[in-house]
Amino acid sequence: MTTPVPDGNAYAADIRREQCRLLFDHLPFVLIGSLVSASGVGAIFWNIRPHGTVVGWMAAIYLLCAIRWWVRRRFIALGSTFEPDRWIRIATAQTLTAGCLWGLLGILFFGDEPIVMMTLVIVLGGMTAGAVSSHSCHVPAYAAYAIPTVLPFALRCLVEGSQFHAVVAALSLTFLMVNINYGKNLQRMLLETLELRFRNADLVKALRHQKDVAERASLAKTRFLAAASHDLRQPVQAIELFVDVLSQELQNRPQASMLGRIRAAGRGLESLLNALLDFSRIDAASITPDIHSFPLQPLLDSLKNTFAAQAEVKGLELHIHPTRLLVRSDPNLLERILRNFVANALKYTPTGRVVVGCRRQGPQLRIDVIDTGVGIPESAHQQVFNEFFQLDNPERDREKGLGLGLFIANGLADLLGHRIAIDSRVGHGARFSVEVERGQLADLRANESALADQGMALQGKAILIIDDDPDIRTGLAEMLERWECATTTAESAEEALELIQISGFMPDAILADYRLRHDTTGTQAIADIRARWGPIPAAILTGDTDPMRIREARASGLPLLHKPLSAAKLRAALSHLLAQNPPA
Incomplete structure (x- = not known):
């Protein structure tokens, strides 16, 4: 007999391995049942049949159970490296041996005594029926057990020739066929369940792969938008600052209308950048x-x-x-x-x-x-x-x-x-x-009232600007100087510390770009300056839209100002910074 796994089934090998594993997984319950049943049989027949026959049969059952337990331990020790066909043959051979020993019970202990017939019918029928659930994962293994268990007893009944014994034999054979057919149905349902389980596992694996691909694509999209936005925001911020400076120079002059057109022309690009920024800031929950x-x-x-x-x-x-x-x-x-x-x-x-x-x-x-x-x-x-x-x-x-x-x-x-x-x-x-x-x-x-105080808040304040873009440094410095602020600029924390040390310029506040050269950040630059000169109020400027970078900047606890930053927003932010964190 062979296991009815359809040819060409993509999961045939996996199902075969699972059938083999189930045969040995169920074995402890089978052995316990065999030992308990054999002990009960021995107690019943001890005073009915010769002691030697009873002891010999029980010893054979006990020895086989020990051997099967030892074989199971060898199987478990292999882990996932076992050969399913070989171990299924071993398990089937063991069930055949067990069936033959239980079949001997129907011959060695046969008799007309009511207690003998009742015991043989109950024990052999119970062992046959109980083995269905534990061996139905592989019907040949169940048949190898059930047929030699029931058939000798049925044939011995037929040899007696009486009507009663003929009926018992017929009932025994019918019971055997019903259980084998029931085992086939259980095996079919089990194989279908196993195939469905393996299909579902592959589907989950495929879905996880698709999810990983989608997440990588989303991350790549976010990084691309972040890089493009950051690189575009630098010149846009510089243009914004220079336009604001020029607007004060060209007030009430004919050139002011041209400046207005320049400002209007930049609104489209700024609108797109703001959309990308809002998208990333919402994603980063940083607003x-x-x-x-x-x-x-x-x-x-x-x-x-x-x-x-x-x-x-x-x-x-x-x-x-x-x-x-x-x-x-x-x-x-x-x-x-x-x-x-x-x-x-x-x-x-x-x-x-x-x-x-x-x-x-x-x-x-x-x-x-x-x-x-x-x-x-x-x-x-x-x-x-x-x-x-x-x-x-x-x-x-x-x-x-x-x-x-x-x-x-x-x-x-x-x-x-x-x-x-x-x-x-x-x-x-x-x-x-x-x-x-x-x-x-x-x-x-x-x-x-708070806005009215902003104009006075910046007069005479010293502002340190740290940014690796020279246009940003120049634009910010010119803007702040028109608000009567003293400014100094640097492209790194090292340069800023050197300027403070040499010139004695002690800033009241620091504006630092988040992404500086040599893989350093504005938060690191501010931390270095604070470590040397104390808790100076500071804020981070950034053109990044990468949610991860925005979260990193927010995690520093420093105020985060997004480029491009208008003059009004810059003034309000600085005033608020100085009001909330007055310099020591």
Whole structure:
């Protein structure tokens, strides 16, 4: 007899090994049952049959159990290096020997006494039935045990020739066939289960591999975006600083209009970089909102100034309803949310208009961006907030954006605790809304007072700039000097320490780029300077968008300022830094 594993089954070898392992795994229970049953038989027949016959048969059972236990230990010692076909043959030979010994019971101890017949029927039937579960993993092994166990007793009954013995023989043979067939069914189910288990294991392995590939691809994407963003942010930051310096020089001059065009031309690149930065900062969970009350109208005016030209080029009407209401949020982050809403509305509105308005809802204010565009199917209302999802851009046309705007808006809204809603149908335009807490006048006045103090906070302060980009150093220095700050610049911690030592310049605050030359960081540079000159207030500048690097920078406990940084943001950050960490 052979195990019915289909030819060509990809898991045939694995199933065969598992069948072999199960035969030896079940053996302890088989041996315990054999020893207990043999002892019971010996006790019953001790005064019925010759003592020598009883002792000899029991000794053979005990010896075989010991041999089978020793063989099992040899098998276990092999670990996973066993040959399944060889060990299955060994196990089958052992079950055949055990079956023959139990079959001898039906011949050596046969008799007409009621207690003898009852004992033989119960013991031989019980041993045959009990072996089904332990040997059904390999039907030939079970048959090798069951047939020699039952057949001698059945034949001995037939030899007696009486009707009673004929019925017992027939019942015994029927019982044997039923158990063998039952064992076949159990084996079939077991083999199917084993094959399914191995298939599932391969599927899990394949899924893990795909997950690893996807994670590596995502990491590569993030690193690429981070590297590209960092390299682009350096010159963009320098341009921003130089434009801010020139704007003061060219006030009320004809060249000021050209400077305005230069600033406007850089907004597209800055917008893309900000999208990449927001994406990475959300991924790194590194944004700390600055929530306070402020009037909403200046923010709406900024939206109009940003998108009016774009709307005009497309022939769309951009209408922003004025408001005198205050809101409580982070103005920069809230503006990012609304900018993404408006940009998305203009992108998907071929004709008609885009309207921005507010509606009171108790203590909340709902800010709506409504368009007359193509609309969004209800099935995609949640998908539009997924990263890189775009409804009508299968060719990934860069002019249609990256598919990050609504994802970033949703992430920033979650960070601020604002609720975002969408209401849209195909062909009927869309309304994107964000609910914001209404602001308080007392909170506004306190914030305005703090801003008013910023102008005085920087006068006469000494600022140390550490950056490996000479344009950044120059731009920052010129900006700070126009605020009546004393500045000195260095490209490394070593140079900064040397300058302080030689010139006696003791900074009130330090601005250090995160990524410096020779695989050093701004946090290391600040730590080196502080170790020599004490706890000087400091902040990190970075153009990185790699979430890992952002988390590393945040872990230093230093304030993190992201490039490109406008003059207003730089001034506010420095003032806040000096106010929170006054120099010793």
